[in-house]
Amino acid sequence: MSIDTREPAKPVLEFKNATLNVPVLILHSANLAQIEHQLLEKISQAPDFFKHSPIVLDLHDINSHDLSLDVQTLIELLRTNHFLPVGIRGGNDEQNQQALTLGIPYHSSQAVTHPVSEKKVETLKPSVTIEQPAEPVENKFINTPVRSGQRIYSRGDLIIAATVSAGAEIMAEGNIHVYGALRGRALAGVQGNPNSRIFCSRLEAELISIAGNYKINDEIDSDNLNKPVQIFLQEHALIIESI
Amino acid sequence: MARIIVVTSGKGGVGKTTTSAAIAMGLAKKGHKTAVIDFDVGLRNLDLIMGCERRVVYDFVNVINEEATLNQALIKDKRCNQLYILPASQTRDKDALTKEGVGKVLEELSKDFKYIVCDSPAGIERGANLAMYFADDAFVVTNPEVASVRDSDRMLGILSSKSRRAEQGDEPIKEYLLLTRYSPARVKVGEMLSVDDVQDILSLHLLGVIPESQSVLNASNSGVPVILDEQSDAGQAYSDVVARYLGEERPHRFIEEEKKGLFGKLFRSK
Numbered sequence: 224m225s226i227d228t229r230e231p232a233k234p235v236l237e238f239k240n241a242t243l244n245v246p247v248l249i250l251h252s253a254n255l256a257q258i259e260h261q262l263l264e265k266i267s268q269a270p271d272f273f274k275h276s277p278i279v280l281d282l283h284d285i286n287s288h289d290l291s292l293d294v295q296t297l298i299e300l301l302r303t304n305h306f307l308p309v310g311i312r313g314g315n316d317e318q319n320q321q322a323l324t325l326g327i328p329y330h331s332s333q334a335v336t337h338p339v340s341e342k343k344v345e346t347l348k349p350s351v352t353i354e355q356p357a358e359p360v361e362n363k364f365i366n367t368p369v370r371s372g373q374r375i376y377s378r379g380d381l382i383i384a385a386t387v388s389a390g391a392e393i394m395a396e397g398n399i400h401v402y403g404a405l406r407g408r409a410l411a412g413v414q415g416n417p418n419s420r421i422f423c424s425r426l427e428a429e430l431i432s433i434a435g436n437y438k439i440n441d442e443i444d445s446d447n448l449n450k451p452v453q454i455f456l457q458e459h460a461l462i463i464e465s466i
Numbered sequence: 467m468a469r470i471i472v473v474t475s476g477k478g479g480v481g482k483t484t485t486s487a488a489i490a491m492g493l494a495k496k497g498h499k500t501a502v503i504d505f506d507v508g509l510r511n512l513d514l515i516m517g518c519e520r521r522v523v524y525d526f527v528n529v530i531n532e533e534a535t536l537n538q539a540l541i542k543d544k545r546c547n548q549l550y551i552l553p554a555s556q557t558r559d560k561d562a563l564t565k566e567g568v569g570k571v572l573e574e575l576s577k578d579f580k581y582i583v584c585d586s587p588a589g590i591e592r593g594a595n596l597a598m599y600f601a602d603d604a605f606v607v608t609n610p611e612v613a614s615v616r617d618s619d620r621m622l623g624i625l626s627s628k629s630r631r632a633e634q635g636d637e638p639i640k641e642y643l644l645l646t647r648y649s650p651a652r653v654k655v656g657e658m659l660s661v662d663d664v665q666d667i668l669s670l671h672l673l674g675v676i677p678e679s680q681s682v683l684n685a686s687n688s689g690v691p692v693i694l695d696e697q698s699d700a701g702q703a704y705s706d707v708v709a710r711y712l713g714e715e716r717p718h719r720f721i722e723e724e725k726k727g728l729f730g731k732l733f734r735s736k
């Protein structure tokens with residue numbers, strides 16, 4: 224095949240502005256050991272969710288408290304834990320420069336070195352994405368079976384109107400509803416919400432967990448197996464109740 | 467445009483090649499120009515089941531590498547002039563298949579054929595992934611036992627996420643369940659899962675149940691797709707499968723035990 228250069232070329236690319244949802248890591252301390260410890264804790268709650276997750280570092284808070292942070296070490300720390308840092312914001316000139324040398328762009332909209340009032344930035348450039356204070360939670364709805372080997376993550380509730388196979392893993396920061404047999408692993412409240420619940424029309428799960436408190440199939444009372452149930456936390460104990 | 471069917475399973479030895487040969491012949495006998503491709507590079511045996519092993523000159527890999535044209539490599543079936551076989555190479559390994567190469571061959575075949583049946587190798591690696599990547603329909607071949615059902619479930623997950631249709635956001639691959647080597651007698655004594663058990667786990671559209679049958683072994687040994695043995699239970703079951711796939715409604719057979727002696731009657735559960 225050869226390209227005919229006489230014809231006006233059809234555009235094969237275009238640039239567009241897009242607003243993407245990227246998790247932001249807001250730091251309140253410059254103590255790297257502490258950061259690492261708490262980061263690992265978070266990861267252990269949802270290892271697959273964080274794996275290869277893009278992330279933006281927000282240094283606004285630590286800089287406003289004049290804490291000094293080694294950006295390079297922090298970025299390396301994130302990368303060894305399989306995060307993909309894609310930007311920093313609220314950094315000072317030195318931090319921005321450090322980030323750039325590691326191939327990470329900085330966003331200056333909230334940089335402390337440019338003490339422009341945030342309001343002004345907003346009115347001047349409404350297209351600059353500024354974090355919404357309370358993002359609406361996104362529930363996820365699925366109506367095909369979740370198969371062995373598949374993983375689903377929802378930042379809000381997760382509603383599945385089909386079966387969840389053994390060997391599948393479903394996770395939600397909020398509640399989980401399964402209108403079918405639940406045979407795989409179900410983890411609700413993975414960011415630590417103790418009030419989240421799991422509902423299913425037939426409990427056959429390999430593992431159930433709420434905010435990190437889990438039970439494997441062997442530990443589930445056989446009276447509850449193969450029944451419609453709801454599962455919730457009461458004083459750190461998982462309660463399974465038929466519905 | 468051809469309709470591309472992948473015959474897949476995850477688990478090995480469940481009856482994919484037997485099924486590919488049978489449905490390809492079945493579709494061709496109904497007058498649809500059909501090609502059947504062996505994706506099991508290095509372990510070819512579709513040509514044996516089709517009885518054309520002595521007529522192989524060029525193979526799938528030769529065509530991908532442009533060492534032969536498609537027309538040179540396609541073997542025309544002697545029993546049905548609507549059926550062509552594209553054999554696998556016995557001397558290469560699975561890395562000889564590339565997504566680009568497979569895509570090109572399928573595209574070329576699509577111009578001329580109504581159905582393209584892809585006989586997938588076992589496993590969930592390269593060969594199997596390429597066999598299913600371009601598919602429009604998937605026949606998921608499953609034996610009534612736990613490991614096979616689990617592997618089919620895994621394969622279904624891959625079909626719904628790693629196929630071309632999934633990647634391009636098109637309508638998903640149509641998935642059909644084919645339960646093979648089914649033995650009602652063994653189901654009854656609890657040695658095998660029942661149709662309902664399997665359906666409960668996989669929740670898939672059941673295209674047919676193929677009984678465990680000596681006729682399959684006889685057919686393989688003589689290089690005749692079992693669907694041509696019209697007297698046999700397995701042959702009839704495959705005919706039903708083809709008819710259902712083409713839109714005909716046919717009741718399911720071979721799910722209950724055939725001969726019910728006094729003993730069977732006494733212990734019948736349904």
Ligand SMILES: Nc1ncnc2c1ncn2[C@@H]1O[C@H](COP(=O)(O)OP(=O)(O)OP(=O)(O)O)[C@@H](O)[C@H]1O
Binds near residue numbers: 647
């Ligand atoms: N319905 C059946 N009744 C009896 N034997 C069968 C039946 N279907 C398949 N077989 C036998 O099972 C064996 C495996 O069948 P086949 O080669 O079709 O499976 P496959 O899934 O293609 O295997 P592979 O994964 O190795 O490619 C063969 O010996 C075949 O004759």
Ligand SMILES: [Mg+2]
Binds near residue numbers: 585586
């Ligand atoms: Mg085979």
